[in-house]
Amino acid sequence: MEEKKVRVRVPGTSANCGPGFDCLGVACTIYNELELTLLREKKLTITISGDGAENIPRDERNIVWRSIQKLLKKVGKDEEYQGAVINMLNGVPLSRGLGSSATAIVGGLKAANECLGSPLSKRELLQLATEIEGHPDNVAPAIFGGFTVSIVRSGRPECFSLLPKLPLKLVVVVPDFFLPTKTARAVLPAEVPMKDAVFNIGRAAMLTAALCKGNKDFLRSVFDDALHQPYRAKLIPGMYDVFRAARAAGALGASMSGAGPCLIAFTVENADKVGMEMCRVFADNGVDSEYHVLDIDEKGAVVI
Numbered sequence: 001m002e003e004k005k006v007r008v009r010v011p012g013t014s015a016n017c018g019p020g021f022d023c024l025g026v027a028c029t030i031y032n033e034l035e036l037t038l039l040r041e042k043k044l045t046i047t048i049s050g051d052g053a054e055n056i057p058r059d060e061r062n063i064v065w066r067s068i069q070k071l072l073k074k075v076g077k078d079e080e081y082q083g084a085v086i087n088m089l090n091g092v093p094l095s096r097g098l099g100s101s102a103t104a105i106v107g108g109l110k111a112a113n114e115c116l117g118s119p120l121s122k123r124e125l126l127q128l129a130t131e132i133e134g135h136p137d138n139v140a141p142a143i144f145g146g147f148t149v150s151i152v153r154s155g156r157p158e159c160f161s162l163l164p165k166l167p168l169k170l171v172v173v174v175p176d177f178f179l180p181t182k183t184a185r186a187v188l189p190a191e192v193p194m195k196d197a198v199f200n201i202g203r204a205a206m207l208t209a210a211l212c213k214g215n216k217d218f219l220r221s222v223f224d225d226a227l228h229q230p231y232r233a234k235l236i237p238g239m240y241d242v243f244r245a246a247r248a249a250g251a252l253g254a255s256m257s258g259a260g261p262c263l264i265a266f267t268v269e270n271a272d273k274v275g276m277e278m279c280r281v282f283a284d285n286g287v288d289s290e291y292h293v294l295d296i297d298e299k300g301a302v303v304i
């Protein structure tokens, strides 16, 4: 068989969306691209350009390559293909809470699947991606696009994707420091009070319902969280002040993007004003940052 070169584009993602810890996520119009050629010989060549390129390993530890190997093993092609040429072009900020590891995992899986003639469905890719990432809330929107709700049942992820019925803008503020997800998960408690669980369940359900209905008024009260943000606030100087600034500038609400340190505001108006105010308040707290006004990506990972 002739070696086939495949190029894919994968959106960055913002997980949790406030109350939906480890289950809600949204795909954003910021992208990583990846080009893959599978090789029969045991040779790995990885080139990386764009955000954080200098911090990503170019050898066997590379997460794109490890994802490709997992797929090859799953479909029984790991003996046939033992190497690859991988070219990565990263537009998604690395290790900032915009799903950069999910885009790498999904990019590797999507490209390898395409190279082999698509033996796996999107749902099977979700299964593999969730096994690698550990939770589905970033990989689900990276695969399916849109706003996703996902759960894991007996080790099997299930997800659905919806497109909100209102023109939601995502204002993502990127501070100039890294926060590894591992560090942000390490500060979380093993158990939470019942009242905090109830607080989040209602908001996560109402957030999803309000997006389906396009109800702006209900969206004003649903982006708060009691399960993870209170514990993580100490890792992001001025976080709650930045949330308040976003709302004062007209946003419906704001939250950590995934495990941070990016913060995200959800708005239907004044997107630039919201972004500028969030950066200003971050600066008041000694943090340099920049903002991006993004839309919801509707397609998820695609071959280009």
Ligand code: HSE
Pocket (backbone or CB within 6 Å): 015, 016, 021, 022, 023, 135, 137, 138, 181, 184, 185, 228, 258, 259
């Ligand atoms: N739901 C995850 C978390 C997203 O908040 O830790 C980051 O991978």
